[in-house]
Amino acid sequence: MALTPEIETLIRRLPKVELHLHIEGTLEPEMVFAKAARHAVTLPYPSVEALRAAYAFGDLQSFLDIYYAGCDVLRDEDDFHDLCWAYLERAHADGVVHVEIFFDPQTHTARGVPYATVHRGLRRALADGQQKLGISSAMILCFLRHLSEEDAFATLEQAGPFVGELAGVGLDSGERGNPPRKFERVFAAARALGLKPVAHAGEEGPAAYIREALDLLQVVRVDHGVRCDEDPALVAELAARRMPLTVCPLSNTKLRVYQRMEDHNLARLLAAGVCVTVNSDDPAYFGGYIADNYRAVAAALPLGAAELVQLARNAVEASWLPAARKDELVAQIAAVA
Numbered sequence: 001m002a003l004t005p006e007i008e009t010l011i012r013r014l015p016k017v018e019l020h021l022h023i024e025g026t027l028e029p030e031m032v033f034a035k036a037a038r039h040a041v042t043l044p045y046p047s048v049e050a051l052r053a054a055y056a057f058g059d060l061q062s063f064l065d066i067y068y069a070g071c072d073v074l075r076d077e078d079d080f081h082d083l084c085w086a087y088l089e090r091a092h093a094d095g096v097v098h099v100e101i102f103f104d105p106q107t108h109t110a111r112g113v114p115y116a117t118v119h120r121g122l123r124r125a126l127a128d129g130q131q132k133l134g135i136s137s138a139m140i141l142c143f144l145r146h147l148s149e150e151d152a153f154a155t156l157e158q159a160g161p162f163v164g165e166l167a168g169v170g171l172d173s174g175e176r177g178n179p180p181r182k183f184e185r186v187f188a189a190a191r192a193l194g195l196k197p198v199a200h201a202g203e204e205g206p207a208a209y210i211r212e213a214l215d216l217l218q219v220v221r222v223d224h225g226v227r228c229d230e231d232p233a234l235v236a237e238l239a240a241r242r243m244p245l246t247v248c249p250l251s252n253t254k255l256r257v258y259q260r261m262e263d264h265n266l267a268r269l270l271a272a273g274v275c276v277t278v279n280s281d282d283p284a285y286f287g288g289y290i291a292d293n294y295r296a297v298a299a300a301l302p303l304g305a306a307e308l309v310q311l312a313r314n315a316v317e318a319s320w321l322p323a324a325r326k327d328e329l330v331a332q333i334a335a336v337a
Contacts, residue, residue: 001299001300002299003295003298003299006305007298007304007305007308008295010305010308010309010336010337011291011294011295011298011308012095012291013095013336014095014294014308014309014312014333014336015095015097015312015329015332015333015336016094016095016096016097016290016291016294016312016315017096017097017098017099017277017312017315017316017318017319017321017329018091018096018098018099018100018279018280018290018315019099019100019221019244019246019277019279019315019318019319020102020223020224020246020247020248020277020279020280020281021087021099021100021101021102021279021280021281021283022101022102022103022104022142022172022281022282023083023084023087023101023102023103023122024067024070024071024074024083024103024104024107024282025067025281025282025283025284025285025286026083026084026086026087026090026282026283026284027070027071027073027074027083027284028086028284029048029051029052029055029284030048031073031082031083031086032048032051032070032073033047033048033051035073035074035075035079035082036073038079039073039075041072041073043073044069054066055285057254057255057285058256059204059255059256060174060175060203060204060255061174061176063254063255063282063285064173064174066285067282067285068107071104071107071108071111072111074108074113075113076113076117076121077117077120077121077124078121079121080117080118080120080121080122080125081121081122081124081125081128082125083121083122083125084101084121084122084125084126084129085125085128085129087101088125088126088128088129088133088135089133090283090289091135091289091290092129092133092134092135094289094290094291095291096135096290097134097135097136097329097332098135098136098137098319098321098325098329099135099136099137099138100137100138100139100140100167100168100319100320101122101126101137101138101139101140102140102142102170102172103118103122103139103140103141103142104142104144104172104173105118105119105141105155105158105159106143106144106147106151106152106155107144109155109158114158115155115158115159115162116161116162119139119159119162119165122139123139123162123165126139136321136325138167138168138320139165139166139167140166140167140168140169140170140198141155141156141159141166141168141169141170141195142169142170142171142172143155143156143169143170143171143172143183143186144172144173145171145172145173145174145175145178145182145183145200146173146174146178147173149182149183149185149186152183152186153185153186153189156169156186156189156190156193163193163194163195166195167195167196167320168190168195168196168197168198168320169187169190169195169196169197169198170197170198170199170200170223171183171187171198171199171200171201171213171217172200172223173200174204175200175201175203175204175205175209176204176205179205179208179209179212180199180201180209180212180213180216180217181212181216183199183217184216184217187199187216187217187218191218196220196320197217197218197219197220198219198220198221198222198223198246199213199217199219199222199223200223200224201213201219201222201223201224201225202222202224202225202226202227202228203223203224203225203226203227203252203255203257204255204257205227206227206230207227207228207229207230207231207234208231210222210225210227210228210231210234211231211234214243220244221243221244221245221246221318222238222243222244222245222246223245223246224245224246224247224248224252225238225245225246225247226245226247226252226257226264226265226266226269227257228245228269228274229265229268229269235269235272235274236272238274238275239272239273239274239275240273242275242317243274243275244275244276244277244314244317244318245269245274245275245276245277246277246279246318247266247269247276247277247278247279248278248279248280248281248286248293249261249264249266249278249293249296249297250280250281250283250286250287250288250292250293250296251280251281251282251286252264253296254285254286254287255286260300261296261297261299261300261301262300262301264297264300264301266278266297266301266303267297267301267302267303267307270303270307270310270311275314275317275318276311276314277311277314277315277318278290278293278294278297278311278315279293279315280292280293294308294311305337306337309333309334309337312333313330313333316329316330316333
């Protein structure tokens, strides 16, 4: 369904908060080739077009395989700065005013890139984003769930000198066979350091993984979470608790969680009172940044102006911004509604 000019204008003007964004997932093919040339890395693709054509995934694992391979071109602090800055410029064009980014240190430390290199490059770009673009931000260190909890503990230790610059910890990578309970101890250690816990759950994993994330990891947000509707009691609990779900619609259809956007449960969850939000996940791979995700759900689902405004308000509510800044953003959203 084509969007009306009024809805298109609303989406463009809404101040947006992004809460589910993997910074490594913003690595566009053009930057892959530029960084490969800089570091004399030989790529298995002859051109930007050939690499982009490879971004056709049947499931989460097929995406992760190419995702981790692409990260090999990220070698030094400037690479991480450039990656993050490129995302921030695109986010600014989409009306993003605040972002809480995920990053995957283990993807890089396993290749011999020190944690400090990753952190400092990203942090410098985020500072530039605040100063030059007016985008506030927070950093969420993600543990890779296909690795061991011992490896996660080692990563948390490496982050120790920088923990004051982190807002939270997350859990990502392949869900199958890697339930949240596998990381219960390291999440307890992270919470003891004052880091807010979030976790991917209920994307390719079942609704039971969402319950584990809530009960064992004590998460304050659920990333994805769309399979909660397998358990009506869980949906009711999420709504009653105003537990945020950071939903990524284009990602969900690209990875075949839903065959078509028209099948997505976002509108149903919103109508049930769940604090669902719209985000872009890994936009370089999944065909769109945050405004593209708003457009996609507005075109395919029964969502009018009031629902789109609610989605934007939900993201503000679910963010870790100070209360006064949240009030400012809610007022700004109301002004364009």
